[in-house]
Amino acid sequence: MVKIEREIPIQIDPGENPFLRGVFAPIATEITASDLTVIGEIPKDLDGAYLRNGPNPVHRPRGRYHWFDGDGMVHGIEFHDGKATYRNRWIQTEGFAAEQQAHRSIWPGLMDRPDPAVPRGAGSDGWLKDTANTDIVFHNGYALALWYQCGLPYKLDPRTLETLGVERFGGKLARAVSAHAKVDPVSGELLFFDYATKPPYMTYNVVSRTGELRHHVDIDLPGSRLPHDMAFTENYSLLMDLPLFWDPQLLERNVHKVTYYPELPSRFGIIPRYGLNADVKWFEASPCYIYHVVNSWEEGDEFVMDACRVIQGEPNAKRGEGELARMRAFLRLEAQLWRWRFNLATGAVKEEQLDDAKTEWPTINRHKMGRKSRYAYNSRVPHYEGLVKYDTVRGTSESYLFGEGRTSNEAPFAPRVGAQDDTNDEDDGYVVTFVADANAQHRGEVIIIDAKNFAAGPIARVQIPQRVPTGFHSIWIPGEQMRA
Template sequence: MNAPVPAHNLAPFGDDYGPLLQGVYAPVADECQLTELPLLQGAIPADLNGVYLRAGPNTRFAPNGRYHPFDGDGMVHAAQFAAGRLTYRNRWVRTDAWKEEDAAGKSTFYGIRETLKGRPDKRLKDSANTDMVAHAGRALALWYMSGDAYELDPTTLETLGKSQAVTASGGGISAHAKVDEIAEELMFFDYGLEAPYMHYGVVGPDGKLKHYVPIDLPGPRLPHDMAITEHYAVLHDLPLFHDPEALKLGRHKICFFPDVPTRFGVIPRLGASDSIRWFEFSPCFVYHVVNAWEDGDWVEMVGCRYMPVRHADGSIDANRTARDVAELVMHARLWHWRMNLRTGESQERELDGERNVEFPTYNSARTGRFTRYGYLVDHSDVNTLQWAGIRKYDLTTGECLSAWSDSLEHSWYSEPWFASADNPQSEDHGYVIAFQWHDQLQRQTLDIFDARDLNQGPVAQVAMPVRIPLGFHGCWMAAHRMKAKV
């Protein structure tokens, strides 16, 4: 049974804005709530309870100028599980920019190809389209360029307003904030074009700002992610940042600087600015971290190292590296970094040199603690945002333990998230959840895997009567965390 979705507009804005608003990349026009969805195989596990939330770009009005996926209006797609039943919902995030354009009936902002954050004449839209995190009973929709944190009801997806904690900081929050689910604290960073160029903050379980300090960087930078451990946060200073001349002209153009080392700064969770310690590594860009933890004097971090493009002589091709990062052309490898807080020593090693894997997830209940297992996607070397398969890794050895793909050519998965089973007996006792678009079959599904072994394929595959556009990041929010603690 293929269960194709109904016909839909694959080029809602015509041919004027390039391929990234057409075909598999085309946005959808409607919000909906669906129940009683047909199963193509298996059964929804009764011990799977909570909600899988995935953010992404879903452009509402024709863009002003050239389009990049980072520009699209934020839309959240949610699969809520309760005692063997599934409800699907999707809603736009009602940001300030969304409300303004809704009232105008057209785009009033510009995209990243046309402008720079902070320009008053061509304003860049905070679209809240990049990541979802779950904290203090609410879901937060976040933007990669550091903006507001929009709070959502995790069940209805109603936009409840802006995070008062982030507003109280006087700054913004980058997309990849981290939540310690044991302490129920949220750690975040903000970056910008003015000194000190970065800030680091902590939000308590009551949803209030608990800690906020400046972090001095050598200049304006473009960090994308961070990590936390039980007692520390790990902040990134990477050798990919603004072209100085373009910056002067108010344009967003990035360069890779191969002579500048990668630096990771380790700061106590509630540490003062001068308590941060910087460790140097080989130059690279890091889009996404898997997880980090402490081992004695060592802080260890596993993530996806963007591999710089190289010339025939082995030297780094800085121009191609920067262009590929800007165009979301991934060349990533699973990597392990170590930082010794007693000796100042740093170490790094490749965990898997063969596979281009990215958009990592894990058992988020163990954020900041040792995790043996990670779940990553096979990232296309050619197609933007095509993730054709899902892999389970041993994060200590780099061994791929199991994997699944319906079709390496035709499958387009979303970021897969681990969801613990009720009363889990091990770190990997649970499920991996992901939406999948199969372009040959014109079929949208929600796939649920046994996280202990992906090789057996989905234990349940649900036919979706609507298409779910390609997106970025998501999260899993267990049922017991969907009730606010404030």
């Protein structure tokens, strides 16, 4: 059964922009669909909701469209008792509402010049539209939609996906929230940073389990930076100062050109969970850029972090890709799995490559976040043609490929109901993900993979009665938490 909840005509001519066509093309309807067709069988012990955020633009862009510009839309599928219900909803940000009222794009995009004539928006200089289209986390009973260049956290009902307003953490939110905020599965605390082009260049924050901002501190940096992710353990958080950031001289002229500075080291600042700026211990490592952390934990005096390290800090544009070549080069996210060890007693740093395959968009069993973990589930890049399961204890991996014309990116792990929270059995569950099929223009699909039998592929394929565009980050919310 399919119910159309809302339809907004897409007012875009995709032209030659690859991120407005094919599996990336936006859709015009919000629907609720139940009694979905299933190839195979949905396990009875898969109970909860898989939510995925991503861009779904409505209005013709003012200039060149960047994949990160699109209005946020959350797609969700809830599993219970062997059945599934699908929903999708635009995130009702302030910018989305303003442009719906104006019937046009108001703010410039990431590849455009700032426009001082438009209302103040969001981002490092307040000149972009906050679309909340990047990540989604679950905290204090709500899903929070977050934006890549630091914006306001938009609170969503995790079941209906309806936008409930901005989460200001008891009225104490001082600035903005980074895309990759972290929720400690034991304490329930939410950890995040934000960054800006003017001092303070970074802040670090801790929110309680019940949604009150408890800690806010300015972090000293040598200049404006562009960190994308952070890490944490039981006692510490890790913040990044990496040598890929806006050219400071051009920034003075309000030109935002991302530049890689290989002569500078990568710096990693480790701060106690409720520490101050003076407590940050900075470590230097070889120059690199990191989009996404896999996990981190403590081993004796060491802070250990696994992350996807970009192969080229500033990737080379390919010939024949026109004016969008540089954007396309960055969006390939070509990275490899690495491990860093930071010794808090001696200051020593050890970094090692764990795999030479190109993978990104990592997920783990979220019950293990901040604690030692064994398994990671990454997407193959740059073509998103399959998934890789890593066993970092044995140093092995296994893959599943989607098939010709089929793509996906981030695939969260869903623990089986009754699974033990144990390192030796942390893959007792399923991997779920939306798959976009270039050959099926009017339907989408969610696949369910038994994580213990990963290479065998899906045990169930759930058919979605509309196309689901390729998107960004996702979350698995266990049923007992979502319905609490």
